[in-house]
Amino acid sequence: MNWIEILxxxxxxxxxxxxxxxxxDTIKAGRTDMNIAFILMYVISSLxxxxxxxxxxxxxxxxxxxxxxxGSGINLFYKLFPRKQDG
Numbered sequence: 108m109n110w111i112e113i114l115x116x117x118x119x120x121x122x123x124x125x126x127x128x129x130x131x132d133t134i135k136a137g138r139t140d141m142n143i144a145f146i147l148m149y150v151i152s153s154l155x156x157x158x159x160x161x162x163x164x165x166x167x168x169x170x171x172x173x174x175x176x177x178g179s180g181i182n183l184f185y186k187l188f189p190r191k192q193d194g
Contacts (some may be wrong), residue, residue, distance in 0.1 A: 115167035123174055130178045137190025139182050146186055149179040 108116075133139045139146075153175040160168035 112167070119167055119171045122171065126175065126178045130181055133182050133185050137185060139185050139189075141182055141186065143186055146179060146183045150176060150183050153179055 133141075153172045157169065157172035157176055160172055
C-alpha cells in the first residue's frame with residue numbers, strides 16, 4: 108500500500124466515523140430531524156458516486172460511497188417512516 112492509498116483510506120475512516128453517531132442516533136430515535144431535501148440529495152449523489160467508483164474500479168471510493176449510501180438510506184427511511192412515539 109502506497110502513501111496515496113493510505114491517504115485515501117484515512118479519509119474514508121474519518122468520514123465514516125463522523126457518520127456513525129448520526130446514523131446510530133437516527134436508529135435509536137426511530138426518526139430524524141434532518142432536512143428531507145438534504146437526505147434525498149445525499150442518497151442520490153452517494154449512489155451515483157458508488158456506481159462511478161465501481162466503473163472506475165476505485166476501491167476506496169467504492170467502499171466509502173457504498174457505506175454513505177447505506178447511512179443516508181437509513182436516514183431517509185426514518186424520515187419517511189418515523190417510528191411511533193410511546194406514550
